[in-house]
Amino acid sequence: VQLQASGGGLVQAGGSLRLSCAASGRTFSTYAMGWFRQAPGKEREFVAAISWSGRSTYYADSVKGRPTISRDNAKNTVYLQMNSLKPEDTAVYYCAAKYYSGSYHDEPLYSYWGQGTQVTVSS
Secondary structure (H helix, E strand, O other): OOEEEEOOEEEEOOOOEEEEEEEOOOOHHHOEEEEEEEOOOOOOEEEEEEOOOOOOEEEOOOOOOOEEEEEEOOOOEEEEEEOOOOHHHOEEEEEEEEOOOOOOOOHHHEEEEOOOEEEEEEO
16 A cells, blocks of 8 residues: 655645645555654654445544544545644654554554655644
8 A cells, every 4th residue: 555645835824724634555445544743852742543345444642622533435535634723733644554453543554655745833
């Protein structure tokens, strides 16, 4: 599975962005998908995840209530709608694919990673 993240950019605080992650391959619908982010000088952290069917979603406590993760298996794409953005949301956002069971927050369980897309939120 190859992943291509897009949709990042510069936005003012309080604004919104929708990130997309397009996947290649016919097996996209068998993978759970996650979004992680890495801010300058910080470790990469979990943001959100969605089960292979799309029925279950998971969010980090630090962002809960602001993002919405969704997927369209017909288009091999997962989305992250980010609302009410804050300067502390500034980071490179990565999408990742997870096949095996286990915690959606657990980075090592994700087998495939996209290249990242930069989100910058100005105050």
